[in-house]
Amino acid sequence: xxxxxxxxxxxxxxxxxxxxxxxxxxxxxxxxxxxxxxxxxxxxxxxxxxxxxxxxxxxxxxxxxxxxxxxxxxxxxxxxxxxxxxxxxxxxxxxxxxxxxxxxxxxxxxxxxxxxxxxxxxxxxxxxxxxxxxxxxxxxxxxxxxxxxxxxxxxxxxxxxxxxxxxxxxxxxxxxxxxxxxxxxxxxxxxxxxxxxxxxxxxxxxxxxxxxxxxxxxxxxxxxxxxxxxxxxxxxxxxxxxxxxxxxxxxxxxxxxxxxxxxxxxxxxxxxxxxxxxxxxxxxxxxxxxxxxxxxxxxxxxxxxxxxxxxxxxxxxxxxxxxxxxxxxxxxxxxxxxxxxxxxxxxxxxxxxxxxxxxxxxxxxxxxxxxxxxxxxxxxxxxxxxxxxxxxxxxxxxxxxxxxxxx
Ligand SMILES: Cc1ncc(COP(=O)(O)O)c(C=O)c1O
Numbered sequence: 001x002x003x004x005x006x007x008x009x010x011x012x013x014x015x016x017x018x019x020x021x022x023x024x025x026x027x028x029x030x031x032x033x034x035x036x037x038x039x040x041x042x043x044x045x046x047x048x049x050x051x052x053x054x055x056x057x058x059x060x061x062x063x064x065x066x067x068x069x070x071x072x073x074x075x076x077x078x079x080x081x082x083x084x085x086x087x088x089x090x091x092x093x094x095x096x097x098x099x100x101x102x103x104x105x106x107x108x109x110x111x112x113x114x115x116x117x118x119x120x121x122x123x124x125x126x127x128x129x130x131x132x133x134x135x136x137x138x139x140x141x142x143x144x145x146x147x148x149x150x151x152x153x154x155x156x157x158x159x160x161x162x163x164x165x166x167x168x169x170x171x172x173x174x175x176x177x178x179x180x181x182x183x184x185x186x187x188x189x190x191x192x193x194x195x196x197x198x199x200x201x202x203x204x205x206x207x208x209x210x211x212x213x214x215x216x217x218x219x220x221x222x223x224x225x226x227x228x229x230x231x232x233x234x235x236x237x238x239x240x241x242x243x244x245x246x247x248x249x250x251x252x253x254x255x256x257x258x259x260x261x262x263x264x265x266x267x268x269x270x271x272x273x274x275x276x277x278x279x280x281x282x283x284x285x286x287x288x289x290x291x292x293x294x295x296x297x298x299x300x301x302x303x304x305x306x307x308x309x310x311x312x313x314x315x316x317x318x319x320x321x322x323x324x325x326x327x328x329x330x331x332x333x334x335x336x337x338x339x340x341x342x343x344x345x346x347x348x349x350x351x352x353x354x355x356x357x358x359x360x361x362x363x364x365x366x367x368x369x370x371x372x373x374x375x376x377x378x379x380x381x382x383x384x385x386x387x388x389x390x391x392x393x394x395x396x397x398x399x400x401x402x403x404x405x406x407x
Pocket of ligand 1: 045109110111112113115136182186214216217244245246247253256257258
């Protein structure tokens with residue numbers, strides 16, 4: 001029997017050897033080679049990529065830590081106590097939930113692994129997981145890797161991608177165990193409004209389901225839109241795992257620090273498996289993360305820059321004939337409907353070849369993502385550099401619109 005035939009049937013469909021069939025853009029040398037040949041990447045959800053963005057306060061804390069030699073050693077597998085304390089304060093400040101750093105929060109090596117780890121204790125073969133479509137590609141892949149079945153629930157563009165409870169109800173079966181959301185959503189940037197979130201959570205409680213809420217982009221919500229934390233709604237604390245990250249909000253993706261918070265019963269299990277499954281987060285990064293969480297000026301500065309950037313992207317791109325886009329509601333992304341210009345694959349290929357810019361196709365985000373592209377508006381430190389790239393994207397889209405007779 002060949003090695004392929006020995007693969008676990010859940011992993012067997014994975015195919016990324018030439019980085020062709022993977023559903024995320026950020027996997028391998030293809031992107032690096034494109035950059036070496038002069039191309040630009042606006043497909044990695046990584047603030048200010050590829051430019052440096054570590055604040056002085058963080059560098060100083062890490063320099064001192066290096067001098068002390070402490071980072072040579074493991075942290076606790078559930079994360080350094082001082083970091084859990086800083087995170088607990090941050091969570092309590094933003095949600096009002098009383099978070100005990102030794103009972104309710106765990107640090108993970110980035111939130112991608114945290115997301116899978118949040119699902120692992122619950123999902124087994126045959127379980128069904130309701131997943132809004134479009135959303136983060138891992139939301140479809142991770143349940144499948146655990147033997148469960150992801151069930152896409154369409155979010156409609158005309159309804160500003162809000163969850164529609166009837167669509168969830170229609171797909172509920174005795175096998176449904178979990179709802180898995182990205183909130184605010186990636187790729188659409190939309191924040192689920194209070195009424196939609198309350199209805200969704202009532203549905204979850206009524207049907208005794210578990211919620212995994214990936215909130216990697218929660219730190220930048222624009223236009224004073226209310227951000228409702230589902231874990232705070234009635235009946236939700238005991239059934240919600242909230243997965244977060246310092247990659248997007250604090251702009252320190254390379255530190256690989258994510259975290260999960262949940263009630264102590266759930267956390268007992270996550271703590272119990274931490275050493276076996278997660279190992280332990282990086283000690284030096286943990287020390288840097290504590291300094292970053294305390295540097296209010298840096299956090300405010302990142303927010304201001306990202307808010308400016310989403311406006312800039314909107315101003316340059318929104319009026320291209322045949323393109324529809326809304327001003328982003330959160331985070332570092334823009335989501336464009338380009339279906340009148342071609343398939344998302346065609347548009348991305350043209351942008352890659354003619355603008356020399358890599359952006360994301362919408363299709364990997366679910367069937368509702370077809371005909372859309374995702375641009376990471378936060379790439380590059382300088383607004384001028386970013387504006388030049390948005391303009392190159394605009395020029396190619398305008399050319400495509402002219403070819404379709406739309407100009
Ligand atoms: C929605 C969402 N969740 C989680 C992640 C993982 O981020 P990290 O592992 O850097 O914390 C990403 C990264 O793009 C994301 O977009």
